[in-house]
Amino acid sequence: MIVGVAREIKIQEYRVGLTPAGARQLIEDGHFILVEHNAGLGSGFNDDDYARAGAKLVTREELYARSELLIKVKEPLPAEYALLRPQQILFTYLHLAPNRPLTELLLSRGVTAFAYETLEDAGGTPLLTPMSEIAGRMAPLIGAFYLQRPHGGSGLLPCGVPGVPPARALILGAGVVGQGAARLAIGLGMETIVLNRGSERLRQLDSQFHNTIQTRILNDDTLEEELCRADLVIGALYSTGGRTPLLITRERLQRLRSGSVIVDVAIDQGGCAASSRPTTHDDPVFTVDGILHYCVANMPGAYPRTSTLALTNATLPYIRQLANLGVDESLRTSLPLNTALNLRAGTISHPALIAAYELGDEQDHK
Numbered sequence: 001m002i003v004g005v006a007r008e009i010k011i012q013e014y015r016v017g018l019t020p021a022g023a024r025q026l027i028e029d030g031h032f033i034l035v036e037h038n039a040g041l042g043s044g045f046n047d048d049d050y051a052r053a054g055a056k057l058v059t060r061e062e063l064y065a066r067s068e069l070l071i072k073v074k075e076p077l078p079a080e081y082a083l084l085r086p087q088q089i090l091f092t093y094l095h096l097a098p099n100r101p102l103t104e105l106l107l108s109r110g111v112t113a114f115a116y117e118t119l120e121d122a123g124g125t126p127l128l129t130p131m132s133e134i135a136g137r138m139a140p141l142i143g144a145f146y147l148q149r150p151h152g153g154s155g156l157l158p159c160g161v162p163g164v165p166p167a168r169a170l171i172l173g174a175g176v177v178g179q180g181a182a183r184l185a186i187g188l189g190m191e192t193i194v195l196n197r198g199s200e201r202l203r204q205l206d207s208q209f210h211n212t213i214q215t216r217i218l219n220d221d222t223l224e225e226e227l228c229r230a231d232l233v234i235g236a237l238y239s240t241g242g243r244t245p246l247l248i249t250r251e252r253l254q255r256l257r258s259g260s261v262i263v264d265v266a267i268d269q270g271g272c273a274a275s276s277r278p279t280t281h282d283d284p285v286f287t288v289d290g291i292l293h294y295c296v297a298n299m300p301g302a303y304p305r306t307s308t309l310a311l312t313n314a315t316l317p318y319i320r321q322l323a324n325l326g327v328d329e330s331l332r333t334s335l336p337l338n339t340a341l342n343l344r345a346g347t348i349s350h351p352a353l354i355a356a357y358e359l360g361d362e363q364d365h366k
Helices: 020-028 047-053 060-066 100-109 129-146 176-187 199-208 220-227 265-269 304-333 335-340 351-364
Strands: 002-005 032-036 056-058 069-071 089-092 112-115 168-172 191-196 214-217 232-235 261-264 285-288 291-294 341-344
Touching: 002 060, 020 032, 020 047, 020 304, 032 047, 032 060, 047 056, 056 060, 069 304, 089 304, 100 341, 100 351, 112 335, 129 176, 129 232, 129 261, 129 265, 129 291, 129 304, 168 176, 168 220, 176 191, 176 199, 176 232, 176 265, 191 199, 191 220, 199 214, 214 220, 232 265, 261 265, 304 335, 335 341
Parallel strands: 002 032, 002 069, 032 056, 069 089, 089 112, 168 191, 168 232, 191 214, 232 261, 261 291
Antiparallel strands: 112 341, 285 291
């Protein structure tokens, strides 16, 4: 199979979908690898690294024209839409639930689209996990930075000082992002509270962190109570293939104190706050009703070397399977790749994405 590795064009997205080592493995499997010029520079891999691995360096136009399986990190942007070909296989982070224009474009082009974030294996989401770990650990660091008064925050030192209490971090969700965020928030000396709808993950966190955090069941009452006391809110919720639950309504936003910070890690799936909108690394924050919002949709891209290595470690076994067997045989033999399939032959195939679009259609007609 001809496998293409595209250079990302999202603003300040420095990751690349495949390392030179990953390209070498696919070549050893008998595949032909095309890599767009300078695709890996942001992650510390130059064209010579890929050439030594056996890949061919090509222009963007040639890459899209020849690739049967296209490997990316982020979803295609409008500038790439015209380059996509019918029956092309796309494997990347797609986050289609809140992105109807891209979904409709891929459907109209007949692209077979597999999404990293919906692939499930052994009860987990192994292609989402490494990026979630990085984003979760980044979130308290970013929140601590923006709590500084010169950056628009309340001016609270996260760890406090003798006689002055630390800032209070409220983490919504106890999955991979929430666990990573809790680890770093504790390390920064913040008072850390985690809300989650189920109790089992909260028990795991209590055990993991030896009761150095507070855990509560997430419901309307606990959410509103904790928002009133939070200095930093980290949106760490995720719904596989669907839209993130919208927890912080505009009314609830009023419960936060002026100068508080929201780091909405869930923004890729629409965000957990009604006031959230996607931002970029070069313009990462905005203020609504006195509350600072950080909603960068590709947070791990700030640490591209770590992110690219971790991503290829996770994705390569599935890329190899897809390249070695093709779509039909992969779907016949691999349950994980079935869960990753979002679109095929002009139809939506993932149940959560179908539900998200049916709900959206209902709302459009109200």
